[in-house]
Amino acid sequence: MPELTYREAVRDALSTAMRQDDDVFIMGEDIAEMGGSMGVTAGMLDEFGKERVRNTPISEMALAGAAIGAAMQGMRPVAEIMYEDFLTLAAEQVVNQAAKLRYMSGGQLTVPVVFRTQGGAGWSPGAQHAQQLEAWFVHIPGLKVVFASTPEDVRGLLWSAIYDDNPVVFFEHRTLYPIKGNVPQEIEPIPIGRARVHREGEDVTVIATGRLVHESLKAAEEAEADGISVEVVDPRTLQPLDEETIVSSVKKTNRAVVAHEAVTRMGFGAEVAAVLQYQAFDWLDAPIERVGAKFSPLPFAPVMENFVVPHADEVLAAIKRTVGKA
Amino acid sequence: MATEVILPRLGQGMESGTIVRWLKAEGESVQKGEPLFELDTDKVTQEVEAEAAGVLLKIAVSEGEVPVGQTVAFIGAEGEDVPEVAAAAPEEEAAPSPPQTAEATVEVQEEAAVASGNGRIKASPLARRIARERGIELARIRGTGPDGRIVAEDVERAEAGGPSAPAAAPVRLPTGEVERLPLSNVRKTIARRLTEAWRIPVFQLQASADMTRVNALVARLRERDPDVRITVTDVLTKVCAQALMRHREVNAEFTEDAILLHPSANVGLAVAAPQGLVVPVVRSAERLSLTEIAGVRADLVGRGRENKLRAEDLQGGTFTISNLGMYAVESFTAVLNPPQAAIVAVGATEDRVVPIDGETAVRPMVTLTCTFDHRAVDGAPAAAFLQTLKESLEDPGLAL
Numbered sequence: 001m002p003e004l005t006y007r008e009a010v011r012d013a014l015s016t017a018m019r020q021d022d023d024v025f026i027m028g029e030d031i032a033e034m035g036g037s038m039g040v041t042a043g044m045l046d047e048f049g050k051e052r053v054r055n056t057p058i059s060e061m062a063l064a065g066a067a068i069g070a071a072m073q074g075m076r077p078v079a080e081i082m083y084e085d086f087l088t089l090a091a092e093q094v095v096n097q098a099a100k101l102r103y104m105s106g107g108q109l110t111v112p113v114v115f116r117t118q119g120g121a122g123w124s125p126g127a128q129h130a131q132q133l134e135a136w137f138v139h140i141p142g143l144k145v146v147f148a149s150t151p152e153d154v155r156g157l158l159w160s161a162i163y164d165d166n167p168v169v170f171f172e173h174r175t176l177y178p179i180k181g182n183v184p185q186e187i188e189p190i191p192i193g194r195a196r197v198h199r200e201g202e203d204v205t206v207i208a209t210g211r212l213v214h215e216s217l218k219a220a221e222e223a224e225a226d227g228i229s230v231e232v233v234d235p236r237t238l239q240p241l242d243e244e245t246i247v248s249s250v251k252k253t254n255r256a257v258v259a260h261e262a263v264t265r266m267g268f269g270a271e272v273a274a275v276l277q278y279q280a281f282d283w284l285d286a287p288i289e290r291v292g293a294k295f296s297p298l299p300f301a302p303v304m305e306n307f308v309v310p311h312a313d314e315v316l317a318a319i320k321r322t323v324g325k326a
Numbered sequence: 327m328a329t330e331v332i333l334p335r336l337g338q339g340m341e342s343g344t345i346v347r348w349l350k351a352e353g354e355s356v357q358k359g360e361p362l363f364e365l366d367t368d369k370v371t372q373e374v375e376a377e378a379a380g381v382l383l384k385i386a387v388s389e390g391e392v393p394v395g396q397t398v399a400f401i402g403a404e405g406e407d408v409p410e411v412a413a414a415a416p417e418e419e420a421a422p423s424p425p426q427t428a429e430a431t432v433e434v435q436e437e438a439a440v441a442s443g444n445g446r447i448k449a450s451p452l453a454r455r456i457a458r459e460r461g462i463e464l465a466r467i468r469g470t471g472p473d474g475r476i477v478a479e480d481v482e483r484a485e486a487g488g489p490s491a492p493a494a495a496p497v498r499l500p501t502g503e504v505e506r507l508p509l510s511n512v513r514k515t516i517a518r519r520l521t522e523a524w525r526i527p528v529f530q531l532q533a534s535a536d537m538t539r540v541n542a543l544v545a546r547l548r549e550r551d552p553d554v555r556i557t558v559t560d561v562l563t564k565v566c567a568q569a570l571m572r573h574r575e576v577n578a579e580f581t582e583d584a585i586l587l588h589p590s591a592n593v594g595l596a597v598a599a600p601q602g603l604v605v606p607v608v609r610s611a612e613r614l615s616l617t618e619i620a621g622v623r624a625d626l627v628g629r630g631r632e633n634k635l636r637a638e639d640l641q642g643g644t645f646t647i648s649n650l651g652m653y654a655v656e657s658f659t660a661v662l663n664p665p666q667a668a669i670v671a672v673g674a675t676e677d678r679v680v681p682i683d684g685e686t687a688v689r690p691m692v693t694l695t696c697t698f699d700h701r702a703v704d705g706a707p708a709a710a711f712l713q714t715l716k717e718s719l720e721d722p723g724l725a726l
Contacts, residue, residue: 254452281451282451282455283452283455284450284451284452285452285478324470
């Protein structure tokens, strides 16, 4: 099994799809010569040429709209939104157009577009370049939302997103780009809507996304030293949500922690908690704990940024609260 | 007769409307033409005016969707009877009461919190389900979760019949305010009886006993019959009973005109129950074997911790043993348990260096402190009683 970084895994999915399928192309700000602000598309211009690796003007609304138009015409565009903070500028196209057109046309139109984007704290990008806005898009009927946390997952899920006939908002995490992991020789598509159990446990289930998957795995190891057995589940796809896997895990462990980097209030974890309290009510032995960022714009100063976003410590504390060992 | 308020048709094609909120409360007087409630239709939200003057007697539909023509309220003279409403909209049941200001919401929440402090049992959903399925009463389970919440483990433990949760109280951060714990009946009784006891002239005598043989005896009996679980307390009960029968002037009660000497040693055991101190009684302990005492003691202590003792379990004691040995207390003085004339306070059995035959030795020693009612017992007979107690512990065979 080859080892790839998360960044290379994204590139591999894009390049492989473009090699086998002329309908697939990528577009975005500075993705061609510069290879994207995070270097994800580095080298792709040389292989595929500027027709299929298209630099766009600095207008997220225009590039999102163009991608939607191409998708409606039968292409499978992958549009890169440089920072997910800038999805706010593309929101009209993503939320009001891409998400609605198949429905409003009675199925006459499909919009097989992927909006790839990245965000996340941990490198002092400040308040406007590191938000975690996935909850905004999970709230929109008509969009699929993916947030992958490992090289294997990001490659297999991006593949499925490209070949899904519906618009997919595909979140990547900035600090995960350099992490390495083994991936299958050939790309194995990972179905959208299926969670991954990273670690099995008996006492408490942590449902985590993005960077917090890794923090939760660290916390789980520390908890084990205290005799607490932790199961870590990454939904991977936030919409549609694999409720079955999450609910059955919590029915087994009777306790749950939801963890993400986005602010806790109204975060994706709130929805998970709601699903669990309803479907696993009679199995819960403790209140569901939530871990997320404090309700604040992200500070620039590293110590303050570190203070605002959650880490393994916070997950561990939440785990201990659920088992009454806090 | 009361006038019905009917949901009006506000436009052509209107089949139903949704009552958003009432602008008048039940019991309030209403003028004809005054706005009565807000109605939401598929076109507009508008205020509906009263068609009659009087008192708003009853709001039949407080909120929700209602078909045109349905009665939603009654206006009439104060105190007038209101006919039953035939068919209420289904939304009515679930609908909350009319205008909910922020203040009203806060009040409701506070009420709920108070209610949870009074009588509502805190238990996790899982604990409730297990208790329901297995027919276990939550009321008799003590919770070990945060804020005393009953969690699944507590129910499992209760079902297994084990002792209720260890006394490790959940850590609660002080709120910074004085907490007020209203006096329970048990607490009131404790306070009254101890205050009475304090007025009695008492004296204390203290002696230490070598527990080597008692420990060996207990170990041997447990080995022979592991199910019975004989404890040091059981041996103490037996030894005290025998000493009381040999020194009947201690197994006594002082009254206005006589000293009563009891024919039997009914030994009370001070038990720390969740609701406070209780002293169930092992009756005629001098006639019971150690195994019998252990059985009676286990039953009494178990029911004491579950708050299930009956009145007769607590009556008729002639002497009391108060044992704080499990808390690393070396020795202490117990307050008399009237009308009994004596009580023994038992400290922890601990290794001490003691002289034996001119040499130093390390022995498991216990310190006994007896408190006596001086009106009933003088110093010399009291000392003789304590000496018998000490000798019987050091050589349990002497108690036979």
